[in-house]
Amino acid sequence: MKRSQIRENIFKLLFRLDFHDSEDMKEQLDFYLDDIGLTQDYPEIQDDISKMTDEEKNLVIDSVKNIITNVTEIDEKINEVSDNWKTSRMTKVDLTIIRLAAYEILFDEDVPNKVAINEAVELAKMYGTDKSKAFVNGVLSRFVE
Incomplete structure (x- = not known):
């Protein structure tokens, strides 16, 4: 599986977890990675997961x-x-995408900043509004200045 597909799965799971309490994290991880829960109703998600190796799932x-x-x-740096546009005003989709990229910029030395952006x-x-692309790019560009 390509790194961009793994990143997309990270985004989907982070977005999903944003709607649940932290105590539900393990259960939501299990639902997502064990092909149950939403995957029964959305075969495209199941296809993404079934193609992942154990290493990719980890x-x-x-x-x-x-x-x-x-x-x-991460949120402090974004703010x-x-x-x-503080994090409290951002759409959940945009915020989740920005958090993922910000994490890669701050903590993942294997991902160049330009690639993360x-x-x-x-x-x-793929997932945002018509304005999301420019907004995400603008915030992240300022993030690496």
Whole structure:
């Protein structure tokens, strides 16, 4: 599976977890990765998961856990660079995409900053509004200045 597909699964799981309490994280991880829950109703999600190796699933889980662990620091950094749009005002889709890219920029040395930003813009094109692409790019560009 390509790294961009793994990143997309990280985004989907982070977005899903944003609607649940932290106590539900393990259960939601299990639902997502065990092909149950929403995957029964949405075969395209099941296809994504069934193609993942155990190593890729572990990468998704570790990344999600690391982002959640560092979300306060990530949000502080996002708020520092986004003047009129604090995290509390951002759409959940845009915020989740920005958090994922910010995590990669701050904590994942294997992902170049330009790649993190480009991949975030691609996710914004797929899942965001018409304005998401420019918004995500703008916030993240200021993030790496």
